[in-house]
Amino acid sequence: MLEPTAIMLHPPLIGRISLESVGSHTDVASIDLSYQTDGMAITTESSFARVADSVNEHIGTLEKNIIHIERLHSEAIYATSPFRYTQVLRTREQYADDTDAVITKARSGLLAMERAANDPNIHKGDRAMRGGRHVALARKLRDQIEIYRKMEREQATRNRDRLARLYKVACPSASDVEIYGAIEDAVAGKALAQKITEVCRPAEARKVLKDVADRQGDIVTIERTVGELTKLHVDISEIVNRQQRKLDTIVVSVERVETSRTLGRFSEKGTQKRAQTGHRRRTWWAILVAIALVIAITLATTLGVLKSQGRL
Template identity: 80%
Template sequence: MCLIQFGGRPSLESIGSRTDVASIDLSYQADGLAITTESSFIRVADNVNEHMGVLEKNIQQIERLHSKVIYETSPSTYTQVLRTREQCADDTGAVITKVRAGLQAMEQAANDINIHKGDRAVRGGRLVALARKFRDLIESYRKMEREQATRNRDRLARLYKISCPSASDAEIYQAIEDDKAAQALAQKISQSCRPAEARKVLKDVADRQGDIVTIERTVSELTGLQIDASEMVNRQQAKLDTIVVSIERVETGRSLGRLSEKNKRSASLAQHRRRTWWLILVAAALVIAVVLATTLGVLKSKGRL
């Protein structure tokens, strides 16, 4: 099995060609994997999601092939199933590479300072959702491989016990984990079995030991992938939270500004109304004064005062 580490920028040549999934159609630069338009961002996200659907199916297929490898007794069939599983694992590695390439391109686009914060928040939200899904798929893949390694060990222990009944459980499990102990147990098997039978048993043991090593290497690589995917989720979530808080602050400031402007307009209107009433009162007072003065003048002229 061959998986490619998550960190670093992958080359387009490393994506692989054996999987029959359509390649990511991005229109991004070959060097920087830069998404230049909103439509290309959406297209990348859709492709990443599609590839993760294929990844999920491949994991299930690898699990079925693991079971066949473990319990197969025919050497020729065992070899054929093993090759099929390895091919499926290689195809799965190619799909993982495509997902990583897409997620990395999306992360660059989501952090583009030249676009509006709201657009960055939308992009970041979609990226976080896809990165979490990818992380969970890798975790399920890793968990399945660990379970298969345990099943392989149990199967190998039974094979040792059948071929060498005198071996203790401690000897058997030490032989599974340690080369020197395995050589010592192989010597006991050679002494207790007929040569042809011993050769067959020891070849089966060697094949299954090698399979355990391969699976554990895959588990180690998947652990690194999961850690890197988790870091991407955390990194992008932190940036997304910062953008959301910034947008909320801007919206709060705008709301306060609108409220302040409204209050200013209300105060101005109230002041205008007060001035209007004062003018009315002054005008009324002047009218009354003129009327009184006129009335008094008339009365004086008639000698009534």
């Protein structure tokens, strides 16, 4: 039974084979610009925050599901009975389907956040804040997808090794070249199967070959998932790069505005200082002229008095 974190609250948005449908060819401009995700419209900072929290929650669920899927991979590899093997695979597929839906919802939220973050009608500072949170969540989702992809690759390798051991048990005389060739190529696989039926008892051969066929099909499923995750990783990386470029542009623009304001304040202060200096100079000149006039009047008066007394 799935744990509560993995139970789907909504029907799956995509199937196991359709992760590529959310690949790197999505045109953001072609999506309705109502900034909606899961029926929630992004019109205010609080609604933007709610969508961001929802995306973060989806990423958290993805992280937990990856751990569960990895555990189920290990159980499938070491399952000794066909019934247990089938049961584990069924449970793992449920987790995988739920994980696909979680990734789709997280990506949908990121696209809605991206459009809202780049809304030309809001202030550049608000765009920078929204863009910063958006790119941080996009990176977080990309990192989890990379962890998922790496885990699936490792499980494909483990499955190959398990398959090789089954072949070796069934046909000890088979070489490693024959065995791994049979794992990778259908024609080589038929040749090795024929060899196994010739050297083993028929009943035992059928059992081994049935187990081999099931596990070989599982390898194909895992590798298909790896391919889909690779495309999705490229897509999310493009979202990160696209938003980061816009965020850098906004930051540079804001810095230029702040620089211009700072230079303007310096220029205004310089103008005021020059005006004050000019005013002080004019005041001092006026005082000097007034003193000079007083001195001139005093001298003229003194000379007039001296002449009238006949002293000059």
